[in-house]
Amino acid sequence: MFSMRASVVRTGERAFTILELLVSAVIFVIMLALLGSVIMHFNTAWRQGDAQKERRQNARVIFDTISRDLQGAVPTLPGTGANRVPFQVQQTNNSDALLWGTSLPANRTRGDFATVGYFVDSQNRLYRCQTNAAESDLDTLTASAGGSNFTGLLAENVVSLTATAVARDGSTNTIFTTNLPVTVDLTLLLADWRTLKQKPNLTVPDPSNPPVGVQVFRTRVEFPAAP
């Protein structure tokens, strides 16, 4: 009875006043703004987190892959004059390309020796090249196709990859024809896809102070077969 009566009462009430509407509208807008702000913050945080996760995953994969290849790097065998595949860091303005000879799981017909190389193209893509032949030049390695050669995409959104190879005496060189370096310091500048979508020609003049959306990763790889 009470509900019926109340219903009757309510249906019989007049509409809201303009003031009530205005107040309610203001409150709604404020709440909407607050909600929007919260959502925006959440969105930003999620994007940043997602971007960071993407960069870190990429960094882990890249370092893991390169490190495993470096671990199998084969040293000089004196008497041949020089390494069949000298360890090389081909420096460019933006990224370094790397190339060396390594030992991979043996294949019955191709053996276990391989030349591997890494380079970053102009589209911020990091490639890994491999051939079971001895190649001392990255251009030759990447240009050759078919057979045992392949060039595969390892990661995207790579702003730059730089390498510093250190010899036993502490000097840094870009080519090691007679001995492997002792360590290689790898510096990786990674962006996420959104950042590069917004800034496709992104460059980082100062790696120590990267812009938002770009993260610096560093690792040092020691050569087990170093002299």
Added chain:
Amino acid sequence: MKIRSQQRGAALVVTLAIIILAVVLVVGLTMAMRMERSASFYNLERVRAEALARIGVDYGKALLMETMTNNRFWVSSPGRLRASAAGTFDAPTNLVTLSSGFTTSTNANDGVNLNRLSLTAGDRTLDPGGSDFSFRWVYVNKDGTYTNVPSTNTLGRFAFWMDDESTRVDLNTADQRTSTLPAAYPSQISLGALPGLSGIANDIALAAQTNAFITPYDALGRDSSWTNGLFSNRFFLTHYTQDADLNPWNERRRILTTRLTNAPQGRGYFDILSATNGNPGLLSALNTNQLANHYRISYNLFTRNDWPYAKGSGFQAKFGIPGVQQMALDVIEYLRAADSANTFPEPLVAQLVGTNMTVMSVGTGINIIPTNNIAIGTTRRPMISQVGMYCSTNTNALGFVETLHGQLYLPPSYNAGTGPFNWQLWAEIASSSGGGSVVTNAALPSITFNGTGFADFMVTNVTIPATLPAPIPTNSMVRLAILKTAGANVENILDVAPLVPGQRISLPTTTNTTAYAWVNDPRLNKVTNNWMALPNLPGDVAPPVYSPNYSAFAGTPASDGSTNSLYFPVPGSGVQSIGDLGYLATGVGSTTNAPWRSLRLQANSSTATNIPPDWALLDLFYAPVPIRFLPGINVTAGRVNLNALITDGTNASRANVLNALFTNAVSDATLPTVLSNVMNVRLVASGNYGQATNGTNFVSAGQLAEVPELGDQGEAGEAILRKVVSLATVRGNVFSVYSVGQAIQFVNGRVVVNGEKSVRVIVERAFDNSGTPFFRILLWNEISP
């Protein structure tokens, strides 16, 4: 009512939609999380398995570091080392297992088969012709402890086996045995002796010279026609070996060369030349300080009394101190003769007192030699073997007229060529009645030698002083020398007999009779007592045919009654093999006469367990090897370890590798027996030097001299030894660690494997610049990706 009912229904729909959305989101998130977690878990387990495999490598490396130190004697073989106690150089009686332990158990929780079947063509991963090869798991617990069985505390396990790379044929050095290369050259090991490689061995060797193989299976990818042959032989092949190249006390051996170019990478050699490119055959080119230094090193080594093979005494117990001194001198002389292009190197004349050697300057005359303890080097030169004196009835103002006869001996096996050579004779003649006064010491007419073994010379109208009236003096006293050319500068002395001034050969002087004296072994002619009288011959007659009695020395060690110990290499050809040391004449300078005795690299060389066998000398030096293509930081690659037996209960065998070493050096008829004897370390009864028990391991490559069908074959066996002993070793410096790591969980009594990593890592015992050994990882090869 109706309106309110509709409102309530809408709320329900909205609520349900939200709940469904939430459930979908939660389920999706959960699935994503599960996948992420699973991926992360197995990635972590993969890393953990890799770390566990690395433990196996580190464990093996630690075993090497523990045992292959500089303060103990050790020998290596696949899967095991034998070492003496730390701080001793005793027999290597301590067995060190270079694995986690062989097992015959087929229980997967007990061990792992390292020779498992691969996925392709039924090949096995390690030895394609072998059977299962299982090694025990070592379980690693969360607290870092190791156990033999898994538990809930276990986080992973590893197993490993270490192979001695020197028990394989080195692809970078092997080729085929030829007569044109020195016996020490590692290409004398026949790659073509391996099954299926005979047709391609030369091509492979040629490819290795152009571009050395730098990974174990590098060669597989070079030529498709090599694939099957190399793949099926991969258990017998390696791309990298290094012999430890140490003497029994872990000092680096000296290379038997005077040439820096034959001693690369800072290795020790006989650096006795004043100038690097000097002629070692010339005395003037030698650095006397360095000569003395190398003499001292050799002498000290020869007289050590703590040989792992036989403790108690050194070589002086066999040959006497003078004999050891002469040996130390003659090692230098042998390699001088080998390295010099001169047909006749100038022999060293030196005073040897204990460890000190003073090279005598003979530039002002033979008679300046001031004292005893004088030795003359045994080298490629003619030697005075007979001398005779005829005394006529005529006299002149000085006394009786005599004729001097003589004979020189130059063995054809000295490789001096056939001549003719022109030498000057220097003679010092006195008479017993003349009180030893010299009647002539002038250079006499030249002698021509035709290279047939010996040459006569005759000098007439030699007079002795008639300081005393008749009757004729009882004896004529003679001292002779041969010079390369005439002149006062007697640096070019080739022989002096007797060597010591004041000592002369005594010849009975009777008119109308020729009195002769001879020396059995011309290398001993420097000592007066070694000259023996022959029966007097009537008239003035030429020397009788020189007929040395090779069996004059009957005791051991002795030569076999031939001229096998008379040898020098072709001038300038270098030392061919470490087995050349068997040519060292050990009777020279001995306290007792010991003609024709040389180092005996044959069985039963000695029955005394406290005296080193003759072959022990081979462990002190090494023959030079050109560095053409040999990899590594030294040039000891390619030698094959005689301890090739795999004792870990598998049927894996390295007999093929030993076959590559011995093939074409041993006759086909005896090759199987020799291989069996070597593989099983089967020695003659008395050849058991330094063994823990017979049939376990070789302690020296020279111990091949104790192997039946080799060492008991006389000089023929020694000739085989010279071909193979430089290519053999018992101490490898490079090891492959085959290690498997598994990340596991122990759940409800069952082992669950979450990740596995299998690697082959090559560990090398290398040397730093100061000669201190260190261990480095040479190659890291992942067997499983």
